[in-house]
Amino acid sequence: MHSLSNTSVLDTIQKMEYYCSYQERCHAEVVQKLYSLSVPQNRHDEIIVHLIHHNFLNEERFAKLFSISKFHQKKWGKNRISNELKQRNLSDYLVKVGLNEIPEEEYETTFHELAEKTWDSITEKNTLKKRKKCCDTLLRKGWESDWVYEKIKDLEKKV
Structure with a gap:
């Protein structure tokens, strides 16, 4: 017969298997979820090891x-x-x-398409403000600054 703690651990493992199966998770998200479920910290490793061992968790x-x-x-x-x-x-x-999962050619193509679309979508008449808005948008999305500044220069020439 299971003690209450074993039953609750099994329930928690089941919940965590479901949590990891409907969306890919990292360790940090799993630990956060365990805290939100009020799982005692001394049980975290046991549960995480189970999830890794059964391929529910793979960073x-x-x-x-x-x-x-x-x-x-x-x-x-x-x-x-x-x-x-x-x-x-x-x-x-x-x-x-x-x-490394991102194909280099697709990465470059996506950057150029996004930069042009962003530039065209900004209705600002003042070129300096338009340049700033476009650069800010692309940099916030995490594109390389040298690419961004070079591309904006090219787009300004086309106007």
Whole structure:
């Protein structure tokens, strides 16, 4: 017969398996969820090891999926993706692995399309203000500053 604590651990493991199965998670998100479920800290490692062992939790898979998803869905640049992964306590190695999922040619094409679309969408008549708004938008999305400034120069010439 299970003691109450074993039953609650099994329930928690089941909840965490579900939590990790409907969306890819990193360790930090799992720990945060365990705290929100009021799971005692001394049980965290046991639960995390179970999730890793049963392939519910895999940070390399998370890094790859996170990187390609944010690039495709939100048009984020590598700087933003890298910073977001580091905020989730992923190692530099895993950040690199995630960023390597993004095809270089597609990355460049997406940047140019996004920069042109952003430039065209800004109705500001003052060129300096328009340049600032466009640069700010692209930099906030995490695109490389040298690319941004070079592209804005090119777009200004076309006006």
